[in-house]
Amino acid sequence: MDGRLRLPGPPGTAPIGLAVVPAAGETGPVDDAERRSAAGMAPWRAAEFLRGRGLLRGLTAEVLHLAPEAVGFRVEPGGRPRLRGHPAGVSVSHTDRHTAAAVWPDGAVGVDVMEPPDELDARLVRRCCGERAERMLAEPGAAAGFARVWAVQEACVKAVGLGLGGLPWRIPVDPGARRGRWRGVRWELMDTGLPCVLAVAVQETPRRSVADLAVLVQHPARSGLHPAAGPAAGN
Template structure:
C-alpha cells in the first residue's frame, strides 16, 4: 500500500500507510537465505532494493524506502542490504553503525539518529518505530523538505518534537499492528492515532470510554461495536497526544459522540477520517486562528 497523504485542514498534513511484512518461510540462520523480515514500506517513486545474502547474492526484490531495516536492526550482524539509486553505503553503515556516515533517503545523519532511538525500544517495537519515523520523514520531505533531516527529541513532557530554533511545526506518529500514521501541523501541536478494532472488547471498557454514549454502542453488533469503539478511542488518544499528556490526560474522559467526524476539546480541533480511511484514524491539532502556545525548546 502506498502512503496516502492529505491536507486535512489548512496547514495540517496527514500520511498513513500499511507496513508490508513479507516473511519467507526460511529457518532462522539458514545460509544464503533471504532476510526473514523485509518490512518494506511502499512509497511513491521509491527505489527498488535488493537484499543480499553473502557472496552468492541470493536476492529478494522489495519495494519501498525502508526495506529490511527492521531485520537488519534486530540482527546487526545480518547480511548487507543494497539500495539501488540511494546515496552511499547504507548497507555498510547498517553493518557497522559506528561508521557514522549514513545517509537516509538523501538526508545525512537522520538514519543514524533514528537507529539510535530505535535501539532504546524493546526489540518487538523496533520495526513499527522505524516505520513511523520513515513515514514522518517522508511526509516532511513533501510539505517542509528543509526540516526532513532534523533530529527528533522529546520535550520535558515526553512529546516528540523537531529539534531546532524558531517556530517549528508540530509532529506526531502512531502505529497499531501493520498500520502507521504521521501528521505535521504548521501552526502548533498535533496528535494522530490509528487503531485496529479490538478482537475482544469488555463491556467495562465501553462504559469507561463512551460514558453517556455507552448504551448505544454496546447495543451494536459485535463487529460494529468494536469498530465504533476504535473510532472514538482514536479521537481521545489523538487529543491527549496533541496536548502532550498521554494517558495522564485521561483520554477516556473526553466526550466523543459515536459517528462524529469533528469536534473540539481542550483548545484543539479534532477530525475523524471516517470518509477517507478504512481503519479508524483521527487527528487533533491546534487551530490556526488561535495564538500558538509557547513551548520549551528541544535542542
C-alpha cells in the first residue's frame, strides 16, 4: 500500500503532504550523491536511507509540482534534511518495516513512524511517559500506547529541528490523545491502514495557528491514511 494524503495547513497556507509505505514497497528515485553516501553505510542503514530519500523526493516533487530530478536535499548539523533552493519543510522517518515522509511548503514539519514493540522496556516507558508509565504498563495495549507517545515525541522535536538533542522523552504526551500541542508545535496521530503508528507535527507562530491538522483527505481513492479516530485530547 502506498498511502499518500494532503492535510490542510493553517488558513492561507498550502496543504501538508504525507506518505507512508511498507519497507518492501517502492519509494522513489535517489541521486548519485545519495548512492555514494549509502555506499559507506551498513547494509541495513543504507537500505533505510535510500528508501527514505526516494520517498521524500517523490512526495516533494508531487507536492511542489517539480520534476524528481530537480529535487535536492542537504542535511543540517543536527541531521534534519532540508530542501536545496526552496523554503518548504521536509521530514522523513523509517523503521525496518515502514518508511514515512512529510512535506509542507509553508513551514517546518516533523514526521515519525513506529511499530508497537514486541517487548516493552519498562525503563524506557518510564522515561518517556513519566507519571503515566505505571498505568500504561498495566494495560493490555501498553505497546501500542507507548508507540503513539514515542512517535509524537519524535515528530515534535523534528518539527523544531532538534532530533534526539531536543530530549523528546521530556515532551508530555497523553497515550490516549490523538492530537495536541507542545511549546508552539501542533501534532496529530494518523491512522495508516498499516501495522504502524504515524505522527505529524508542525510549528505554530503568533501569526500562524494550526486549528486542525487532519480534516481533509484530498485523494481518498489512493490513500491508506485517514485522520485517527478518538478523542480530541490536547486541544
